Amino acid sequence: MNLRRAAFAIPGDITTPTGGYFYERRLLEGLRGQGRDVRHLRLGASFPDPNATDMADAIAQLESLDPDSAVILDGFVSATLDTDALARLHVPSVAMVHHPLALEVGLDPDRREHLFQIERANLAHIDHVLVPSPATAAMLTGSFGVAAERITIARPGTDRPTRAPAPVRPPLILCVGIQHPRKGHDILLRALARLTDLDWTAVIVGQSYDAEFARKLANLREELGLGARVTLAGYVSDTDLADLYATASLFALATRYEGYGLVFDEALAYGLPIVSCRTGAVPETVPAAAGRLVATDDPGAFADALADLLTDEGAYGRCAAAALAAGESLPTWRDTADTAGLVLDGL
Structure with a gap:
């Protein structure tokens, strides 16, 4: 079986110690471990608030992709990339949505509404969506208009412990x-x-x-x-x-x-x-x-x-x-x- 080539577009430093970056780093390694040709597209760190330079660079990198490949877009990118550019994308696309950006804590109402509207509009142009949990899938079908058949739950993996439990006192x-x-x-x-x-x-x-x-x-x-x-x-x-x-x-x-x-x-x-x-x-x-x-x-x-x-x-x-x-x-x-x-x- 031929494994589809792909690019994985991730903004900023992939080694950043957050759960989202860790997930995507391990997913990139795992896809390559299948013998699949997966290119890491390093996008600007300003996403999900892309400045003009990072937005232009992201669009240029996506436009240069080989037509026989697919692209996985980190959720910061899929949610905030220019909608018209996303609609023109010439390769199949997958969004990796950990959770919708409009659900972040501490956003003012205008910012929340802006993020909701652009992510909803962008997801309409995405071929498929990967999510880590049923809860995120339900959020996307219920509020963001993504059909259930376009969503796949890819639950994160877990490394087995490297040390035997040895609880200390006090607890x-x-x-x-x-x-x-x-x-x-x-x-x-x-x-x-x-x-x-x-x-x-x-x-x-x-x-x-x-x-x-x-x-x-x-x-x-x-x-x-x-x-x-x-x-x-x-x-x-x-x-x-x-x-x-x-x-x-x-x-x-x-x-x-x-x-x-x-x-x-x-x-x-x-x-x-x-x-x-x-x-x-x-x-x-x-x-x-x-x-x-x-x-x-x-x-x-x-x-x-x-x-x-x-x-x-x-x-x-x-x-x-x-x-x-x-x-x-x-x-x-x-x-x-x-x-x-x-x-x-x-x-």
């Missing part, structure tokens, strides 16, 4: 997510401040993606008197992150929205009970038996869920067993690439 609560308002680290800090009578430490891993929010987060930690118990670790190496997963007892992310959430699968792979929020794809990513999900923006409910698992050994053990069982059944990155490859070959 370590691990949170992994960039320092951005959507990740809800402020809610986590306020929840932890209600639990100072219990024995625990916490580490929040994730680079500063929003500098103003990162400053507010650091200030909030000190205002709440958590400086001695909560570490804002920033970016850490893969080895250090594996060590943290192995030594943690709980995984906590007070996210305000997730199109998927790779970190949940990483936590499940290590058998960690999860405390998070009922939003976006989280309820379909985190099995109900593997943790506790509460409403967004509710520090009290989040604190109660953490306290339940920190103080009830029976509940903790049941959640840990369910998490480990779910982690053992997760797909691999080869599975993800196989799903995307079938889409390319079927265009």
Whole structure:
């Protein structure tokens, strides 16, 4: 069987430590691992707010593609590329939509509406859409006018743990997510401040993606008197992150929205009970038996869920067993690439 050639258009630095970039980097590697010719189109870093130079360069690179190839467009690109240029595209196209841009936290109404309208218009010109979760698929069919038959769910793969679990004492609560308002680290800090009578430490891993929010987060930690118990670790190496997963007892992310959430699968792979929020794809990513999900923006409910698992050994053990069982059944990155490859070959 001939494998369709493709280009993968990704803006900025593909090694940026976010879930979206990690997914696309592994997908690119997986498609190449099939023996498929996949070219990486490096587009300007200004997407999803492309300046004139980056927009012109993106259009020129897409117009130069060989007519017998296909192109996968990162969601920042498919959502904000000039609509007329996208309509003129001479090769089959696939959009990789992690979550619609209009769903980002903190947008003013005009900005949200602009992003919604351009992404909806652009998706009408895309041949097929890859999404990481049923929740994102439902959002695209329900609000963005994408027919269900044009959508394929390519669930992210998961690497199996490189270290055996070795939880430390006092219990370590691990949170992994960039320092951005959507990740809800402020809610986590306020929840932890209600639990100072219990024995625990916490580490929040994730680079500063929003500098103003990162400053507010650091200030909030000190205002709440958590400086001695909560570490804002920033970016850490893969080895250090594996060590943290192995030594943690709980995984906590007070996210305000997730199109998927790779970190949940990483936590499940290590058998960690999860405390998070009922939003976006989280309820379909985190099995109900593997943790506790509460409403967004509710520090009290989040604190109660953490306290339940920190103080009830029976509940903790049941959640840990369910998490480990779910982690053992997760797909691999080869599975993800196989799903995307079938889409390319079927265009």
